[in-house]
Amino acid sequence: MERVTGIGGVFLRARDGEALRAWYAEHLGVDMGEWGGKQFAWTPGGSTTWAIFDADAEHLGEPAQSSMVNYRVTDLDAMLAQLRTAGVTVSDEVSDTDYGRFGWAHDIEGNKFELWQPPAGE
């Protein structure tokens, strides 16, 4: 059978696209293209995880939030500090696991997102 081989993209609908794009550029350092997005080239050892959660999953933020994106970062602590300094809502929780370190924050439209510092070499 034919099978999906990877995650080629994720597209978010904003209430105010211009403001949300500016927010991600300013706080998460996304070099936004003229078309409102960025193509992240795959690097050796990396991966993108895709999963379907149950309706009551607290991990995805408020019940009305229908999806959550996980963003790779090089230095989780530095990214969290950068966000806190800018007044962004950042979770106090940081999760240290065998597959990396995780933190969470909310964007200007209230979407919870995940930050992930993978283990070295992944």
Next chain:
Amino acid sequence: MERVTGIGGVFLRARDGEALRAWYAEHLGVDMGEWGGKQFAWTPGGSTTWAIFDADAEHLGEPAQSSMVNYRVTDLDAMLAQLRTAGVTVSDEVSDTDYGRFGWAHDIEGNKFELWQPPAGE
């Protein structure tokens, strides 16, 4: 400044997680792990595109759909045929571009998703 370096994951909230996971396994060939998802390893030349669309973007499906995932496939025509044979709602439109071929369909919960056959070598 600290910058996001890639898309590490995308997580979807289902109304009926068990049914939606089974649907993606059956129709899109996703080998679902025990935890309800799959880790797609990055391959040379690949990329994941991330973008923020405006509120009225028709590309993302119905106005209530807040995000859309793009899935990489090896043979778009074969995947679309597989979906049609199974009775899945598939768009008649196929887009041929310099950066690949695109098609669209809807899952069992009404989420529009994109299928992408990248150019050879990407």
